[in-house]
Amino acid sequence: xxxxxxxxxxxxxxxxxxxxxxxxxxxxxxxxxxxxxxxxxxxxxxxxxxxxxxxxxxxxxxxxxxxxxxxxxxxxxxxxxxxxxxxxxxxxxxxxxxxxxxxxxxxxxxxxxxxxxxxxxxxxxxxxxxxxxxxxxxxxxxxxxxxxxxxxx
Amino acid sequence: xxxxxxxxxxxxxxxxxxxxxxxxxxxxxxxxxxxxxxxxxxxxxxxxxxxxxxxxxxxxxxxxxxxxxxxxxxxxxxxxxxxxxxxxxxxxxxxxxxxxxxxxxxxxxxxxxxxxxxxxxxxxxxxxxxxxxxxxxxxxxxxxxxxxxxxxxxxxxxxxxxxxxxxxxxxxxxxxxxxxxxxxxxxxxxxxxxxxxxxxxxxxxxxxxxxxxxxxxxxxxxxxxxxxxxxxxxxxxxxxxxxxxxxxxxxxxxxxxxxxxxxxxxxxxxxxxxxxxxx
Numbered sequence: 132x133x134x135x136x137x138x139x140x141x142x143x144x145x146x147x148x149x150x151x152x153x154x155x156x157x158x159x160x161x162x163x164x165x166x167x168x169x170x171x172x173x174x175x176x177x178x179x180x181x182x183x184x185x186x187x188x189x190x191x192x193x194x195x196x197x198x199x200x201x202x203x204x205x206x207x208x209x210x211x212x213x214x215x216x217x218x219x220x221x222x223x224x225x226x227x228x229x230x231x232x233x234x235x236x237x238x239x240x241x242x243x244x245x246x247x248x249x250x251x252x253x254x255x256x257x258x259x260x261x262x263x264x265x266x267x268x269x270x271x272x273x274x275x276x277x278x279x280x281x282x283x284x
Numbered sequence: 285x286x287x288x289x290x291x292x293x294x295x296x297x298x299x300x301x302x303x304x305x306x307x308x309x310x311x312x313x314x315x316x317x318x319x320x321x322x323x324x325x326x327x328x329x330x331x332x333x334x335x336x337x338x339x340x341x342x343x344x345x346x347x348x349x350x351x352x353x354x355x356x357x358x359x360x361x362x363x364x365x366x367x368x369x370x371x372x373x374x375x376x377x378x379x380x381x382x383x384x385x386x387x388x389x390x391x392x393x394x395x396x397x398x399x400x401x402x403x404x405x406x407x408x409x410x411x412x413x414x415x416x417x418x419x420x421x422x423x424x425x426x427x428x429x430x431x432x433x434x435x436x437x438x439x440x441x442x443x444x445x446x447x448x449x450x451x452x453x454x455x456x457x458x459x460x461x462x463x464x465x466x467x468x469x470x471x472x473x474x475x476x477x478x479x480x481x482x483x484x485x486x487x488x489x490x491x492x493x494x495x496x497x498x499x500x501x502x503x504x505x506x507x508x509x510x511x512x513x514x515x516x517x518x519x520x521x522x523x524x525x526x527x528x529x530x531x532x533x534x535x536x537x538x539x540x541x542x543x544x545x546x547x548x549x550x551x552x553x554x555x556x557x558x559x560x561x562x563x
Binding site: 174175177184185187188189191192193195196199200203204206207210211 | 478481482483484485486487489490493494496497516519523526527530531534535537538542545548
């Protein structure tokens with residue numbers, strides 16, 4: 132399909148579907164790599180305030196549904212021939228970086244769900260974690276500007 | 285394993301096999317009816333029969349006396365069973381469209397009675413996603429955060445009743461979320477049903493964390509390690525079952541032709557969702 136036939140709504144939907152997928156993928160990486168494989172993160176941190184425990188349930192539900200809904204939205208758009216790849220790329224990286232930064236600042240530091248690693252000074256880990264988030268976000272921003280230049284909006 | 289140790293007589297052993305016998309009977313009835321329908325004009329999908337058989341196998345696995353005995357003294361076993369009885373088996377049964385099969389099989393008068401029952405206030409109430417959520421996850425909160433769980437270890441009837449409750453509640457929940465293949469008494473948007481599923485994941489994972497962190501259920505001889513292992517199984521096993529339900533829901537959605545597919549979000553495809561309501 133010719134690019135010029137995509138509407139602004141198509142671009143927007145492609146972007147957001149991929150944002151959801153990016154959030155879900157990053158959350159899955161977090162769960163698989165840091166909780167299960169490395170076992171750095173703890174399932175339950177006794178220092179977590181009550182508010183943190185409750186919001187953890189909501190965040191967890193959001194992450195699980197984000198990956199499922201993201202995938203199906205992208206499939207739906209592609210079946211309708213309405214998927215704009217440049218916007219989806221931007222959304223994917225913005226979603227990954229956004230989630231990583233949220234996890235690093237809000238989950239680890241404000242809600243104190245768990246730290247990145249125990250028995251060590253977490254500062255260096257926090258810097259690397261959030262630095263990685265910023266790199267992903269920058270890649271996302273670069274793709275975003277690229278998509279905008281292509282004029283799908 | 286308190287009850288079984290003391291009162292395991294031949295009569296008790298026979299009673300242990302009763303759930304299994306019931307499952308075999310129900311499955312036999314379904315498959316007979318499905319076989320009869322196959323030769324009629326409308327037919328009956330082999331997939332549905334397979335799903336029913338799968339559900340029955342999962343359920344039979346869960347209630348087979350050796351597994352029941354394991355579950356009775358090990359909380360991890362109890363959780364594994366709960367997952368089979370309360371989530372996985374009901375999902376497979378819902379996909380088998382047993383109510384549609386029943387309506388097609390029964391003679392007209394009987395069919396009308398069943399249809400009236402489905403439209404009754406009671407069935408409409410319990411088949412609403414929110415009520416089904418409360419019956420399902422609310423039931424879990426009551427079971428694990430009150431002395432009910434330890435009471436169920438001492439009382440065989442209560443023990444059975446709890447399993448039946450979770451089977452029925454799990455069935456109602458899966459049916460309420462999917463709203464197909466048996467026609468649901470409610471016409472609720474996909475967005476609303478995904479919202480209820482969201483609430484379900486959030487509340488069950490919260491319960492898993494609470495059990496892990498605060499050593500629920502209390503008043504049993506389960507060790508802390510056992511409770512924590514069970515809580516983690518509830519957390520991840522529940523995730524698996526609910527993500528599976530979400531995947532099934534959205535797969536059924538994606539299988540609909542594009543022009544009849546309801547928009548996932550409010551301002552998307554307004555016109556299309558209106559068309560769907562009319563058809």
